[in-house]
């Protein structure tokens with residue numbers, strides 16, 4: 001066997017790490033972190049970052065920690081802190097007590113700032129934020145020095161101390177790094193390190209009225225935690241010189257920043273600002289709406305943490321931004337659920353069927369396989385009786401030849417039960433079909449043909465008397481455009497919110513043994529998941545009551561969108 005055949009190729013970050021391990025750069029250590037700002041719930045992009053960082057630490061026998069980057073008091077809340085921790089655990093990662101907060105380092109950040117002032121590398125500036133922007137220049141023109149740039153070290157120390165003690169109003173002064181106003185990299189043009197903000201912080205309360213900016217704080221956080229490989233997304237690539245500059249000026253532990261492409265998914269948005277807007281303005285039911293790309297939404301939708309991890313691994317790490325087709329994620333979900341979800345029959349749009357030659361009042365029990373993919377799952381008994389429900393869409397009055405389901409005079413197999421033939425169609429005054437009359441062939445019990453008679457179609461059904469009533473919610477793409485962030489002619493992103501992303505079916509009929517089949521203990525998160533034969537994978541929603549279960553459709557059995565797109569493409573050509 002060649003070396004490449006038994007050793008999967010390394011992604012570019014693994015290559016960097018293996019080179020570092022070989023050269024002894026970090027004394028053989030690998031330490032990564034996941035640094036969310038607690039200003040929203042985690043989404044699938046975050047999951048990608050968590051899987052990557054945690055996965056690297058695990059693979060190289062290193063360590064990983066969660067660190068809340070809570071340097072902005074205005075948008076951050078404890079609600080998010082708790083939700084983020086829970087979601088990471090749900091994903092399957094044990095935090096093992098390694099939960100850190102940037103706000104615990106405020107005192108040290110302040111000391112480091114004083115060190116830079118003493119070195120002549122930072123100054124207090126009185127320009128307003130608007131003036132600061134003007135002075136910064138543009139990509140094509142250099143910036144201008146601030147008139148406060150040459151304040152003495154003593155004056156800067158004194159002013160900075162006063163900033164901290166609350167002597168100045170919000171926005172009246174900043175502490176800035178003294179780097180180079182002519183730098184081609186705008187981030188290096190004397191960036192702001194501290195701003196004045198009299199705001200209550202979720203953890204430090206009123207202790208501080210100056211708060212560090214992201215670029216100033218982030219490298220210090222990594223350094224203090226002795227993170228070796230500080231992995232972030234591509235938009236921070238041209239912040240890296242600043243990250244390096246701060247750590248070099250201070251001469252402290254210097255983590256290495258490495259950028260990778262963020263995950264973008266089709267037909268959704270991933271910016272926390274936009275997700276918050278969807279929730280706040282009630283375009284969705286909450287952060288855990290099953291249409292949201294948040295981990296809470298996915299959990300409620302019935303996605304499994306195992307499948308999400310497989311997805312994150314499968315898409316790999318890249319250095320170029322791209323958009324991943326949602327079908328890739330859905331396929332991972334299907335693959336996992338196919339192996340693990342017990343099968344149950346549920347009729348989503350019920351049509352009554354009376355088997356005329358079946359004795360009134362009789363019930364018999366038929367054997368049904370719980371999961372053909374898992375022999376250990378065994379079988380169950382399902383009741384059969386004279387009155388049944390089948391799916392409305394499984395009957396057509398004027399059926400074309402290739403319609404292998406029920407039609408007047410045609411025979412079909414009822415899954416695990418009998419062959420039945422439609423003998424009569426009953427309609428209401430409006431002409432809608434409301435009931436079918438059928439006969440069954442007692443010789444076909446179990447769905448086998450005794451005389452080799454061929455029946456092409458097999459449909460699902462439930463016994464009317466024995467079925468439970470259920471509400472079923474079907475979900476579709478939240479947006480009708482693949483990239484809502486980039487619409488032609490500056491169309492606002494909310495304009496492409498799909499009006500058909502949720503369909504509620506209030507009175508579905510489900511085999512009442514579903515409860516026995518859907519054993520919550522079989523799933524790491526205790527959520528009950530099943531496959532409704534022929535209609536998809538479903539999970540039990542928290543809105544369920546004792547009398548009426550509510551199911552969310554997790555995913556269809558096949559990628560129906562691929563078919564739609566293929567048909568459209570064929571029509572066009």
Ligand code: ATP
Nearest residue numbers: 035036037045046048049232233262263271272273
């Ligand atoms: P937003 O820009 O919407 O506020 P963010 O990226 O700033 O989101 P953070 O809470 O700062 O959100 O993110 C925490 C970590 O998750 C960061 O290290 C960031 O690089 C990573 N991350 C965020 N979004 C994605 C994504 N779509 N793909 C991969 N990693 C991501």
Ligand code: MG
Nearest residue numbers: 036037069214
């Ligand atoms: Mg951020």
